[in-house]
Amino acid sequence: MDKAADFKDQIYQHFARIGKAVASPRRLEILDLLCQGEKTVEELAEHARIDIKNASAHIKVLRTARLLDSRRDGKYVHYRLADEAVGSFWLSLRSLAERRLTEIKEVVQSYFAEPERMHPVDRRTLLAKARSGDVVVLDVRPTDEYAMGHLPHARSLPLSELKQRLGTLPRSKQIVAYCRGPYCVLSHAAVEFLRRRGFKAMRLDDGVLEWHAAGLPVERSKHRATAS
Secondary structure (H helix, E strand, C coil), X not given: CCHHHHHHHHHHHHHHHHHHHCCCHHHHHHHHHHXXXXXXXXXXXXXXXXXXXXXXXXXXXXXXXXXXXXXXECCEEEEEEXXXXXXXXXXXHHHHHHHHCHHHXXXXXXXXXXXXXXXXXXXXXXXXXXXXXXXXXXXXXXXXXXXXXXXXXXXXXXXXXXXXXXXXXXXXXXXXEECCCCCCCHHHHHHHHXXXXXXXXXXXXXXXXXXXXXXXXXXXXXXXXXXX
């Protein structure tokens, strides 16, 4: 084998390491979850609906491909994306799949049966209305994800607490709920619940990752807002 051919083979083998690492629905879900902020293996297992042993195995594959970093805090290890490029890679992969695979649209339509629940909301218009108080933006993810990054002026109200805290929401204003992005079902459930109880509610496709990728500011608890 000549030197040039050997060079190309080595390069493509390394590229293939990334492909192999993400060739699993569960590992893609783990990446998606970590786009919300760092998590322990226990948290990832719970959110991905798998046992801790399987979660650890998937994390090991992703770490071997250097897509994840970690830090230890006492007896817990917290995992995170290695850098922002990993989140951008996930968005690009998802976008390509959406363009090329019609099956994705069919699955989405079968779950989100009513089109208005997937109706797009203009980001800058929403930001202006949230700033002025004309709409109430609800982040229905767990509170730890909200703390690690949320839309400006968004109110943290996890789906699990929505029923108990319903009285804190104004019935006279439009409510826009969001969670982890277009395929997260937490905001879908929140909108259904609110509408059944007479609220004017709609769903925002964006999560923090999509919002940030669009060049809009993201806020973190006890920190100043940062622009992309």
